[in-house]
Amino acid sequence: MKKSDFVKQLKDRLPEMNADQAEKAFDAVFDTIADAMKSGEKVDVRGFGSFSVRDQAARKARNPATGETIDVPAKKAPAFKAGKQLKDALNAA
Known part of the structure; x- marks a missing residue:
């Protein structure tokens, strides 16, 4: 599954979100995980x-x-x- 597929499924599961909001939510989650890992957190x-x-x-x-x-x-x-x-x-x- 590619990022675009994931964002589309996220948008489909949460109809109150538009495509831009779904992509921002996706990016925020994975950026947060990456930032935590960069600082050595689990x-x-x-x-x-x-x-x-x-x-x-x-x-x-x-x-x-x-x-x-x-x-x-x-x-x-x-x-x-x-x-x-x-x-x-x-x-x-």
Whole structure:
């Protein structure tokens, strides 16, 4: 699902919103999540899941084309862990 599809479904579920308002609401939610993660906070959405930031250590890797060993610097990576209700909904028969 693309952003435009998500915004359209949001607008359809909330008829009091027009397309611009639905897109602004979408952007506000995800900007808020991103801002919280940038500051190192964990975002918990009960029943859906949690967004967090994980540290990845520096490591050595190999360039498959040349076989040369390169250093990959440490970095932060986004992580998502699905909540129980979401997992149950996905696995419902």
